[in-house]
Amino acid sequence: MPTGRRERKKAATRQKIADAALRLFLERGYDAVGIRDVAAEADVAVTTLFSHFASKEALVFEQDEDFEQRLTRAVTGRAAHEPLVPALRREIQALVRHCTADSAAPIWRMIDASPALREYEESMRLRHAESLATAIAADPGLSVTPTASRAIARFVIDAYSLAREAADPQAAVGEIFQMIEAAWDVTCPSGDSAGTATGTAGP
Amino acid sequence: MPTGRRERKKAATRQKIADAALRLFLERGYDAVGIRDVAAEADVAVTTLFSHFASKEALVFEQDEDFEQRLTRAVTGRAAHEPLVPALRREIQALVRHCTADSAAPIWRMIDASPALREYEESMRLRHAESLATAIAADPGLSVTPTASRAIARFVIDAYSLAREAADPQAAVGEIFQMIEAAWDVTCPSGDSAGTATGTAGP
DNA sequence: ACCATAACACTAACGGTTAGGGTTTTGAAT
DNA sequence: ATTCAAAACCCTAACCGTTAGTGTTATGGT
Structure with a gap:
């Protein structure tokens, strides 16, 4: 019960979203990137994104x-x-x-x-x-x-x-x-x- | 040129908005009141409200x-x-x-x-x-x-x-x-x- | 009397966020 | 191996704060 596949996948999704967000933010600027852009880049639904991060700002302060x-x-x-x-x-x-x-x-x-x-x-x-x-x-x-x-x-x-x-x-x-x-x-x-x-x- | 009619009217409008906002917020709760409610109660347009206050929160911290x-x-x-x-x-x-x-x-x-x-x-x-x-x-x-x-x-x-x-x-x-x-x-x-x-x- | 401008109004939209309702994947218990 | 509940995910449609664009009226100075 230490590291189930479920937890690993969840963490991977979270990281994929955070990485996509940071990449886009640094490329185009924070304000110029929409939540829908980040979700698309990470290939997840918007609602999924918000189940991992409470807000757009939280994407930046991941750690x-x-x-x-x-x-x-x-x-x-x-x-x-x-x-x-x-x-x-x-x-x-x-x-x-x-x-x-x-x-x-x-x-x-x-x-x-x-x-x-x-x-x-x-x-x-x-x-x-x-x-x-x-x-x-x-x-x-x-x-x-x-x-x-x-x-x-x-x-x-x-x-x-x-x-x-x-x-x-x-x-x-x-x-x-x-x-x-x-x-x-x-x-x-x-x-x-x-x-x-x-x-x-x-x- | 200290107190022209224009300035007085502007201040009055601002106060009317702030009063309406505080009344509604205390009556129904901050989250339960929308900007459109406040504007209607103060009898101004939404855009007018935002020309006096930079945000919904600013209505509360008027002073x-x-x-x-x-x-x-x-x-x-x-x-x-x-x-x-x-x-x-x-x-x-x-x-x-x-x-x-x-x-x-x-x-x-x-x-x-x-x-x-x-x-x-x-x-x-x-x-x-x-x-x-x-x-x-x-x-x-x-x-x-x-x-x-x-x-x-x-x-x-x-x-x-x-x-x-x-x-x-x-x-x-x-x-x-x-x-x-x-x-x-x-x-x-x-x-x-x-x-x-x-x-x-x-x- | 005239005009530049401040103040206000209306509409329509944008963007973050959430509700509602569904599908697939997973972990565990039979 | 089968079954099942929950977790994770997806989609659509909306809500709400906020702003752009555009137009109208009132005011104060010339």
Whole structure:
């Protein structure tokens, strides 16, 4: 019961749709491609497409669940007694590096050019912040109020979003995380801010 | 040339549409009311409605420009030498009090119930954060990097958003602004954190 | 009195999305 | 091997927000 044929076929269909969509979007532009075009290119019915993706925008952010999981695992899966904020900083740095890579540039250029995609990404980020807040609040080694955990989660997501748009993304992550570290120290009873990397410097 | 008849009529039409929309939305629910219903109730053509409001969601957030102006004026219009963060805290407190008042409850219940409205509000908040960041960056009395000003602006908007949803909104504003104050002190060369409300565990 | 233009109206359409109702494929139980 | 329920898929037709195109009226300045 691990990998039935049904699940494999379903995943293949999903991927076929996502690939067709991305190809067309990059070729002709997001707005110039209709849902019916994508469905035809992937050789599926429109209703099938919408049974795999909740909206046209979701076709572009195919792997947002990976993103969400990486964030929460940076919290739940970190080494024992490892402080929270540096772990999050490392993860955000990796994510920013990943999505500012040259290979991802055309996709992000497309996203930045489309208000609909930007808006969708914003609401995705809010979902991610909420997941992150839940993970932080659930950590038995930390004792923070619900409000503080939600605030820190939002700040971390803000860091990602702002760094991605900054002239020097890596430096921006460093700069904003200095601020987050300070904000965190206010809420956290234990005063060990060990790991507060002052650095702005790159790799 | 201040109040010509034309401008008055235009404003009246706009208000007539907004009133009709809010009435129908609260009566029957946002999703159950179509644009054509609103236009009919306001006795205007659909195209006229869309020449006053950019989208269906914008009908609900009629006064979002006030919100934006209050934020930027809290920065640009504060007393000389008054520290930034406490001024912002006061403004956010007032805004939160305003939109958690009993009279506003039905509207916010409607917004919270509609994904489309929530998403629209999120993108509105991002616009507001951007305006706020511009105002902060333009303040000659402050010397902050663009990234830091954008980060602080987002944090402030986050405070508003989180406080509105918190069990005790006023307390949440206080709690988050302690964090913001600490984050601000990191970026700001002058160490005068005068106005840091309640107990801060300083570094 | 005249005219450029703002404000409004009407129709028809476009494009994302969904409901309704069908067919085929799959996994499992007999 | 047969049977069966559910999953995955397909098709058609529509709904609804939104816009283009085009025309009409009211307004304010000259």
